[in-house]
Amino acid sequence: MSSQPSQTALSFGDDESIPIDSVKDDRDRSSSGLLLRWSRLRKTVLVQKSYDSRISFGAPIIAPGAANGAQRGNTKKVILSDVSGFARPGEVFAMMGPSGSGKTSLLNCLSGRSPYESGVLSINGKPLDQQNMKRLMAKIAYVKQTDIFFEHLTVYDQLFYTASLRLPQTWSKEKKLAEVDRTIELLRLSKVADSEIRMLSGGEKKRVNIGTELLTDPEIVLLDEPTSGLDSTTSVELVKMLQQLAQKSQKTVIMSIHQPSSALFQSFDRVLYLAGGSAVYFGKPKDSLVYLKEHGMSCPDGYNAADHWMDLLDGLSSYTYARSTSMTTRQRLIRDWDNEVIAKELDTSVNEEGDKSTTSKNKEYSKYNTSWGFQYKILVNRSLKNSRSAIFTPINIIKSVLIGFVAGVLYFQMDYTESSIQDRASYFFFTMTYWVMDSMFQSFMTFPTERDVVLKERASGSYRLSAYFLAKTTSELPARVILPCVYMVISFWMASISNSFSIFFATVGITLLSVMTGEAIGLLVGSTVYDMEKGQTVLTVVALFLALLGGFFVQNVPSWLDWAQYLSPFAYAFFAILPIVFNEPIPCDGSDIIPQCGGSDTGSIAPEGVLEMLTVKNSVAFNAGMLFFFALFPRFIAYFALRAKKEGDR
Numbered sequence: 235m236s237s238q239p240s241q242t243a244l245s246f247g248d249d250e251s252i253p254i255d256s257v258k259d260d261r262d263r264s265s266s267g268l269l270l271r272w273s274r275l276r277k278t279v280l281v282q283k284s285y286d287s288r289i290s291f292g293a294p295i296i297a298p299g300a301a302n303g304a305q306r307g308n309t310k311k312v313i314l315s316d317v318s319g320f321a322r323p324g325e326v327f328a329m330m331g332p333s334g335s336g337k338t339s340l341l342n343c344l345s346g347r348s349p350y351e352s353g354v355l356s357i358n359g360k361p362l363d364q365q366n367m368k369r370l371m372a373k374i375a376y377v378k379q380t381d382i383f384f385e386h387l388t389v390y391d392q393l394f395y396t397a398s399l400r401l402p403q404t405w406s407k408e409k410k411l412a413e414v415d416r417t418i419e420l421l422r423l424s425k426v427a428d429s430e431i432r433m434l435s436g437g438e439k440k441r442v443n444i445g446t447e448l449l450t451d452p453e454i455v456l457l458d459e460p461t462s463g464l465d466s467t468t469s470v471e472l473v474k475m476l477q478q479l480a481q482k483s484q485k486t487v488i489m490s491i492h493q494p495s496s497a498l499f500q501s502f503d504r505v506l507y508l509a510g511g512s513a514v515y516f517g518k519p520k521d522s523l524v525y526l527k528e529h530g531m532s533c534p535d536g537y538n539a540a541d542h543w544m545d546l547l548d549g550l551s552s553y554t555y556a557r558s559t560s561m562t563t564r565q566r567l568i569r570d571w572d573n574e575v576i577a578k579e580l581d582t583s584v585n586e587e588g589d590k591s592t593t594s595k596n597k598e599y600s601k602y603n604t605s606w607g608f609q610y611k612i613l614v615n616r617s618l619k620n621s622r623s624a625i626f627t628p629i630n631i632i633k634s635v636l637i638g639f640v641a642g643v644l645y646f647q648m649d650y651t652e653s654s655i656q657d658r659a660s661y662f663f664f665t666m667t668y669w670v671m672d673s674m675f676q677s678f679m680t681f682p683t684e685r686d687v688v689l690k691e692r693a694s695g696s697y698r699l700s701a702y703f704l705a706k707t708t709s710e711l712p713a714r715v716i717l718p719c720v721y722m723v724i725s726f727w728m729a730s731i732s733n734s735f736s737i738f739f740a741t742v743g744i745t746l747l748s749v750m751t752g753e754a755i756g757l758l759v760g761s762t763v764y765d766m767e768k769g770q771t772v773l774t775v776v777a778l779f780l781a782l783l784g785g786f787f788v789q790n791v792p793s794w795l796d797w798a799q800y801l802s803p804f805a806y807a808f809f810a811i812l813p814i815v816f817n818e819p820i821p822c823d824g825s826d827i828i829p830q831c832g833g834s835d836t837g838s839i840a841p842e843g844v845l846e847m848l849t850v851k852n853s854v855a856f857n858a859g860m861l862f863f864f865a866l867f868p869r870f871i872a873y874f875a876l877r878a879k880k881e882g883d884r
């Protein structure tokens with residue numbers, strides 16, 4: 235490390251010449267906010283060896299197998315290298331640096347959503363272990379770079395559901411609504427409050443994203459590049475709004491930002507510059523310029539200081555340095571910054587305050603603000619709104635009506651005689667195959683499309699997964715069963731399957747049970763294979779395999795595949811429905827379809843003979859029971875598969 239006489243003073247501002255003073259000052263203020271400190275944070279990831287050449291611009295790479303946990307063929311890439319700093323309540327802290335310098339990675343660690351290898355994170359002097367961090371996550375809002383929502387909801391609905399789920403259950407509805415209104419006003423979203431989120435502009439979506447996180451009145455607000463994609467006026471307004479929020483409500487605001495304007499840069503209370511995962515400067519913005527000047531890298535008059543920093547860190551600067559011509563400005567800045575100075579000061583203050591805080595009664599934070607039942611109720615409500623717009627669309631209704639008519643016309647007014655046995659059976663096989671597959675493919679999309687929103691909401695402690703899962707599956711049920719009912723009402727009577735209402739209701743019941751089975755299989759595949767393309771391939775192969783085993787197409791299944799027939803919901807559905815339909819003797823009509831009729835057009839055969847010919851196995855009750863089992867069992871596996879997924883860094 236080089237000697238750097240002025241770093242200590244500069245990093246904490248000239249009005250606070252040594253860090254310990256500034257921290258003591260914070261202690262008094264921290265009663266109305268959270269002071270977040272991090273010292274020597276280090277994070278590494280394993281990268282496949284074949285990618286080595288591509289990441290050479292990044293942080294140092296440790297030789298394969300050299301470091302702990304590195305596996306053969308993998309290298310460890312350091313993405314945060316002993317980074318230290320702090321962010322105070324009432325201030326806006328900005329982290330900057332070129333793309334890939336580690337800003338998002340640091341935010342992920344500070345938010346408790348991503349593990350780090352070593353280092354200490356502390357709140358108001360109290361070091362955070364994993365348990366503390368989990369509890370505290372509800373007090374930390376993290377506005378990620380991408381705006382993830384249920385896009386069919388209106389802005390108002392989005393904020394209302396978030397308020398319902400995340401504000402204390404003891405609050406009255408009016409109080410929660412008042413909070414929603416306050417957020418709408420704060421973020422100037424009144425004009426678009428009733429618009430669907432998908433219709434909003436980038437800036438408006440960003441504000442909804444921020445509003446969603448601010449609703450819960452968090453103590454610490456982390457924002458990953460909140461101004462990306464916004465024009466400069468909107469960016470300035472947004473940062474001003476965050477500054478007001480920090481000052482008025484003593485919030486700790488931490489954001490990453492790309493090349494702010496000069497005015498914006500100067501307005502931050504503190505900045506951290508990162509390059510290749512290492513800190514190169516931490517302190518007040520105006521002091522950063524003094525620091526650069528002392529190191530012979532002065533910002534030219536009238537030039538945007540933030541741009542100047544970026545030029546130096548990108549290595550694009552035209553400066554030449556007599557003392558170290560072989561080094562780029564970026565390498566020099568990394569070499570010259572002594573992290574230990576700040577880390578040691580932070581350690582001291584954490585130890586001092588930590589001792590005190592163990593004697594004082596700490597405020598307890600619970601991860602969830604609402605009970606399971608309440609979460610379930612709200613999530614059913616939200617999902618009903620969402621699934622109505624996703625499943626119960628005009629196009630889906632028209633589709634069901636049209637397919638009902640097509641089936642009705644093709645099987646129009648069948649007689650109940652020998653010649654129509656195959657047609658009757660094929661009507662049901664078509665019906666089962668179509669609706670089971672339809673629900674399989676529709677429900678398959680449920681988790682992959684909602685995953686990001688759910689992971690994000692769960693990471694901020696909005697609700698339990700079991701409440702979401704049950705709400706999702708029960709709320710979609712009505713919308714999912716109405717469409718097959720529409721189809722059945724039209725086609726059943728047009729095809730004259732039977733004149734009996736009880737047979738109609740029984741066949742509709744079996745059809746709906748098989749729709750639920752298809753839904754369960756779709757949910758299972760969707761929760762285990764998140765990649766849409768791979769998932770669709772898996773589902774197509776599984777669905778066609780099970781359909782082929784459904785008892786209609788392949789009559790003589792190879793003996794070694796006998797077991798697979800027991801997995802086919804198509805077979806159970808088909809075999810459950812045929813005994814209901816063929817419940818009376820079938821008149822012979824001379825068509826010679828059934829050998830027992832012997833080509834005669836008189837007499838009839840018992841239903842059992844027809845069912846035997848159609849290779850129907852087991853009773854209606856058994857087949858319906860198996861359908862019921864297959865409608866439930868895959869859901870359990872799907873739930874546990876979802877539980878195993880966590881919001882990742884990427």
Ligand SMILES: Nc1ncnc2c1ncn2[C@@H]1O[C@H](COP(=O)(O)OP(=O)(O)OP(=O)(O)O)[C@@H](O)[C@H]1O
Nearest residue numbers: 279292313332333334335336337338339340883884
């Ligand atoms: N899980 C991971 N696996 C492999 N590499 C990773 C992982 N997470 C981060 N990285 C790498 O670490 C480096 C820092 O990434 P990070 O997203 O933190 O940078 P950033 O400064 O936020 O970049 P940007 O400004 O482009 O968003 C990058 O080189 C990135 O590719």
